[in-house]
Amino acid sequence: MISARAGTTGSSHARSARLPTVSHVVFVCSGNICRSPMAELVFRAKLAEAGLEDAVTVSSAGIGPWHRGEPADQRAQATLKAHGYPTQHVASQVDDSDLEADLLLAADEGHLDFLRARVVDPSRVRLLREFDPTAKVGAEVPDPYYGDGDGDGFEDVLAMIERAMPGLIAWVRTHG
Known part of the structure; x- marks a missing residue:
């Protein structure tokens, strides 16, 4: 089991009253070429904004x-680029440093189960769409990977990711 990394910045009482400190957010999917890199790149852009x-x-x-x-799937890259997001990405597999993140956001229930089985504090693992106010519980x-090649599945995925961003940014502001 991997232990949660405690917030290390600041030692004031006000800082400790706002725990948990968010310093590392990891998006997780199956192969890290479609959903999770799209979410990572969109989130980085929204954080910058x-x-x-x-x-x-x-x-x-x-x-x-x-x-x-490998780079992100070409369809994911094309979708991101068409919406003005960066596309630079190199796929990786979940490792111990990922499991120590303060917030792990799973694309689906399978990823959620995978992650929760490997962390000490399963409350740090959530579905990404929990931050989308329009999404059902x-x-x-x-996964758009096996789609028909026209990219529509990637457009749908991007829309879902974008709808979750305001809620995720608000959560970071509250907990970070």
């Missing part, structure tokens, strides 16, 4: 090794 880019370390990873070292970000 909010002036919070230095407040949080953001990363993403996949639960499996299939695409380690337990809503997942579906």
Whole structure:
């Protein structure tokens, strides 16, 4: 089991009263070439827009090794680029440093279960769409990888990710 990393910045009473400190957020999907890198890149952009880019370390990873070292899926890159987001990404697999993150955001229930089985504090693991006010309880970000190639699934995924961003930014402001 991996223990949670405590917030290390600041030692004032006011700071400790706001725990848990968010300093590392990790987005997780299957192979780290579609959903999680899209979420990571969008979140980085939204943090920058909010002036919070230095407040949080953001990363993403996949639960499996299939695409380690590869760029994001071309359809994911095309979708991100079409909406003005960066596309630079190298896939990685979940490791111990990811499991020590302050907040782990799973794309679906399978990833949620995978992560919760590997951390000491399962409350740090949540579904990404929990931050989307329009999503039903337990809503997942579906995998667009096996789509029909037209990219529509990636557009849908991006829309889901974008709807979760205001809630996630608000959560970071409250807990970070």
